[in-house]
Amino acid sequence: MAIRRAAAELLGEVGYDLVTIDAVAARARASKATIYRRWDSLAELVVDTVRSLARPIAVPDTGSLAGDLRTALDRFQQADAFELRVLSGLLGALPRNPELATLFREQVITPRLGLLHSVFASAVERGEIATGTDSELLAIVVPSMLAFRVLLTGEPADPEYADRIVQQIMLPLLTAASSSPGPAPLSDQVKA
Structure with missing residues (x-):
C-alpha cells in the first residue's frame, strides 16, 4: 500500500519526530482524509507500517530447544537494510511518546516475544x-x-552471531535454570 510505503520511507529518512501526516499524504499522493479513515493517529499509522514490514513468524518445531532457538533467530534476523532504517527512525521516539510505545509493544514486540515463549514452553x-x-x-x-x-554497532546479525547467541548465551542460561536452584536473589544476598 502506497501510504504505508510512504510512511516507512519517511520514517527511515527523517525519524518519527519529523514525520507528519501531511508529509505521508504528499509522498503517497493521497489525501489526509484517506489516511485518517484508516488510522486515527500518526502513531497508529507508523506502528501498523512497521508491523506490516515484519514477516510472519511461525513457531518453530524442530524437536529440540537448540534447533527451535536457531530457527527463531534465523527468522528474527531476516530484516533487510530498509527495515532496519525504519526501525532506527522509530526507536528513538518510543521513550518520549507513550501512545507510540504502547502500540509498538502491543502490535510488534509482544507477538515476537510470544514466539520465544512458545519455544520455551515446548x-x-x-x-x-x-x-x-x-x-x-x-x-x-x-x-x-x-x-x-x-x-547500535552497525554489525550484521549473521548466522555465526546467531549461533553464538544460542550456544553461548541462551542454552547455558536455560539449561542452568533447569539443573540447579541457582543463587539466592540479589535482594536476599544483600540482606545477609
Whole structure:
C-alpha cells in the first residue's frame, strides 16, 4: 500500500519526530482524509507500517530447544537494510511518546516475544528446561542482543552471531535454570 510505503520511507529518512501526516499524504499522493479513515493517529499509522514490514513468524518445531532457538533467530534476523532504517527512525521516539510505545509493544514486540515463549514452553514439555524458568526475562535476551548489534554497532546479525547467541548465551542460561536452584536473589544476598 502506497501510504504505508510512504510512511516507512519517511520514517527511515527523517525519524518519527519529523514525520507528519501531511508529509505521508504528499509522498503517497493521497489525501489526509484517506489516511485518517484508516488510522486515527500518526502513531497508529507508523506502528501498523512497521508491523506490516515484519514477516510472519511461525513457531518453530524442530524437536529440540537448540534447533527451535536457531530457527527463531534465523527468522528474527531476516530484516533487510530498509527495515532496519525504519526501525532506527522509530526507536528513538518510543521513550518520549507513550501512545507510540504502547502500540509498538502491543502490535510488534509482544507477538515476537510470544514466539520465544512458545519455544520455551515446548522445551519445558520435552523436559529440556525446568518448569518455572523465567521465560519473560530470557525472551528479551535474543531481541536485545540482535537490536544492540545491528542498530547500535552497525554489525550484521549473521548466522555465526546467531549461533553464538544460542550456544553461548541462551542454552547455558536455560539449561542452568533447569539443573540447579541457582543463587539466592540479589535482594536476599544483600540482606545477609
